[in-house]
Amino acid sequence: MKAFLAKEGLIPLLEALSQQMEIIAPLATESCAVFSSWRGQIMDLQNNPLAPPTEFLLPHREILFRYVQESGRYTFKEEEIPPRLLFAIRPCDLHAIALLDKIFGSQPIDQAYFRRRRATALVVLNCTTWGRECFCASLGAGPEARDPCDLQLTDIGDGYLCQAETPAGILILKAASDLLQPAKLEHDQEKARLLQMARETMPRDGSCQQMRQAMKRADWEDLGRECLGCGGCSLVCPVCHCFNIIDSGIPDGERLRCRDSCLLSGFSRLAGGANPRRTSGQRLKHWYQDKFEDIPKITGLPGCVGCGRCHLVCPAPINRADLKVESREAKG
Amino acid sequence: MSEYIPMQAEILDIDIESPNTYLITLKLLEEGEEFRYLPGQFVMISVFGLGECPISIASSPTRRSLQLCIRRAGKVTNAIMDCLVGDIVGIRGPYGNGFPLDRMMRDVVIAGGGSGFATLRSLINYISDRREMFGKVSIAYGARTSQDLYFMQEYRSWQRAGMEVAVTVDIGDELWKGNVGLVTSLIDRFELNPGSAAICGPPVMINAVAGKLMERGFHLSDIYVSMERHMKCGVGKCEHCAIGPYHTCQDGPVFSYDRVREVI
Numbered sequence A: 001m002k003a004f005l006a007k008e009g010l011i012p013l014l015e016a017l018s019q020q021m022e023i024i025a026p027l028a029t030e031s032c033a034v035f036s037s038w039r040g041q042i043m044d045l046q047n048n049p050l051a052p053p054t055e056f057l058l059p060h061r062e063i064l065f066r067y068v069q070e071s072g073r074y075t076f077k078e079e080e081i082p083p084r085l086l087f088a089i090r091p092c093d094l095h096a097i098a099l100l101d102k103i104f105g106s107q108p109i110d111q112a113y114f115r116r117r118r119a120t121a122l123v124v125l126n127c128t129t130w131g132r133e134c135f136c137a138s139l140g141a142g143p144e145a146r147d148p149c150d151l152q153l154t155d156i157g158d159g160y161l162c163q164a165e166t167p168a169g170i171l172i173l174k175a176a177s178d179l180l181q182p183a184k185l186e187h188d189q190e191k192a193r194l195l196q197m198a199r200e201t202m203p204r205d206g207s208c209q210q211m212r213q214a215m216k217r218a219d220w221e222d223l224g225r226e227c228l229g230c231g232g233c234s235l236v237c238p239v240c241h242c243f244n245i246i247d248s249g250i251p252d253g254e255r256l257r258c259r260d261s262c263l264l265s266g267f268s269r270l271a272g273g274a275n276p277r278r279t280s281g282q283r284l285k286h287w288y289q290d291k292f293e294d295i296p297k298i299t300g301l302p303g304c305v306g307c308g309r310c311h312l313v314c315p316a317p318i319n320r321a322d323l324k325v326e327s328r329e330a331k332g
Numbered sequence B: 001m002s003e004y005i006p007m008q009a010e011i012l013d014i015d016i017e018s019p020n021t022y023l024i025t026l027k028l029l030e031e032g033e034e035f036r037y038l039p040g041q042f043v044m045i046s047v048f049g050l051g052e053c054p055i056s057i058a059s060s061p062t063r064r065s066l067q068l069c070i071r072r073a074g075k076v077t078n079a080i081m082d083c084l085v086g087d088i089v090g091i092r093g094p095y096g097n098g099f100p101l102d103r104m105m106r107d108v109v110i111a112g113g114g115s116g117f118a119t120l121r122s123l124i125n126y127i128s129d130r131r132e133m134f135g136k137v138s139i140a141y142g143a144r145t146s147q148d149l150y151f152m153q154e155y156r157s158w159q160r161a162g163m164e165v166a167v168t169v170d171i172g173d174e175l176w177k178g179n180v181g182l183v184t185s186l187i188d189r190f191e192l193n194p195g196s197a198a199i200c201g202p203p204v205m206i207n208a209v210a211g212k213l214m215e216r217g218f219h220l221s222d223i224y225v226s227m228e229r230h231m232k233c234g235v236g237k238c239e240h241c242a243i244g245p246y247h248t249c250q251d252g253p254v255f256s257y258d259r260v261r262e263v264i
Helices: A007-018 A091-105 A111-118 A167-174 A185-201 A208-217 A220-226 A232-236 A280-299 A309-313 A325-331 B075-081 B114-129 B152-160 B183-189 B203-215 B257-263
Strands: A002-006 A022-028 A033-037 A061-070 A073-077 A084-089 A120-125 A151-155 A159-164 A180-182 A243-248 A253-259 B007-018 B021-028 B042-047 B051-056 B066-071 B088-095 B108-113 B137-143 B163-169 B196-200 B223-226 B254-256
Touching (some): A002 A007, A084 A091, A091 A120, A111 A120, A151 A185, A232 A309, A243 B051, B021 B075, B051 B066, B051 B075, B051 B114, B066 B075, B108 B114, B114 B137, B114 B152, B114 B163, B114 B223, B137 B183, B163 B183, B183 B203, B203 B223, B254 B257
Parallel strands (some): A084 A120, B108 B137, B137 B163, B196 B223
Antiparallel strands (some): A002 A180, A022 A033, A151 A159, B007 B021, B021 B066, B042 B051, B042 B088
16 A cells, blocks of 8 residues: 655654554654654654664563462463554664564574564655665665565655555554545655665665675784774664573562673683683674674575664774775775 | 473482582473473573573483483572472473484494583483494593592493493592593594594593594594583574574584584
8 A cells, every 4th residue: 555645744643653552763862863652752754763673672671471489389471562663763674673583583483572573563764865874775775675564654855655565554554544645656756766866875885795705804803902892883783682581580580581792701601611702803703704694694684784883883993894904004 | 482481390309420510300390291302402491580501401311300410600500509309490492403313323432521421421321222223332431530520320331231431530539540631542442433423521622532533534524512602592592602603502502523623
């Protein structure tokens, strides 16, 4: 189903939807855009938030189940997951969700992830402009959504071209059917023109092939000396999904899943103290290798979506250009 | 129901294998389903409130009881060792691939170092109970001191089942009358025809034993290594145990030596 929604129709549409479910949208704050619960606040639909929307599918801390002890035996209870809508996520992050679906959907299926995932509707906003670190076009992750979502929006100037792709997407549009106008051929043409322009002007380095070449020549131990080991890159990466499982509470309590990072020094440490990835350089190499070699082997897709968040957040700073020996020398 | 919700198991028995290692026998309390596993697989065991950790199964599926060998190493293993008979723990699994038994039904060398011997005991007892399906079996086991040797009361029964058993310690003492030295020195003494091998122990020991076996004509792909990696989920998602594109918890922990040689 295709329709045109004038810009002034957007807020009434969200208001109607918020009666049915929680809406997570990119909110404008004093410093940057942040995905958070929308209750009429001003949104930032220009910038993709630094913290990715995948944190609503794999939260920094979530309860896997509660355990309650009674005369020595335990009973377990899982949390209720209320329905939610992720609004105005970008094609790169949608692509990351498609990757997470593959990773968590491989046998044995991670039901804890899919309980949340199934309760979440996805509305994508295609990118007619791009941010300063974006390179999604090199990795086939943008600027246009190509992965399954419920509803796709494209800002074509005075309004949005809306394309519902699932029954859930059609229901989202029908929440405010009186605001919709029929989509016209010009709308499609304008969408195609704007996305083509974004695709052509975006930086083109950082493809899987280019990165693999650069990784072969990279001096990992040298890069490792610059890396502060803070794990920031992996916390803002929409594809990163390392986690830890911990308990909280005796005798009753919760088993929690908490996000973790393979860049932290203790991540792979064994019971006896041995550590297969002992140095910072080894961990940095593993991170890049996972994205550009291992995830492609497992899922058939690059494990990087070109959102550029890791570059924005790194305090060292290390970015993909630093992997290339030539450019490091040029940098002096 | 999520994969992360464990079954409950009662501790039926606790044996002391060494000053810092207990062998615990468990009884699953879930109704109905039989707990099926293979030698070389592992479980995630938890003490509620203190956490979960991976432990390889030390018993053989050919025998009735489910046994785990717990060495004092951290918060969770400490908590398990503080448990009493009758206490309840959580169990998830079994996870991992286990030893490829159908490809090992010929002469077998089994080499273990330290606590890595626990998973090999499952294989040894399996072979012992299915003796006619395997060829000549040679077992080499090394521990730090004679106090650290596990399963001492079982060596006789393995020998009676026609298996060669050789044991060594790194540091001898006045009570110890056996071998002092490396596991590789035991391998040197075996009369071997190239067959299959199962190794578990510290990386240095794995490489040394595999090297000796290769000198004796063993193929890299016939040497099976049980890898130790940190694991949190057991289902190939948390990435703690990733070795390149492999997840030790799902694709391993048993790998043929040619696949993991570079990363040991």
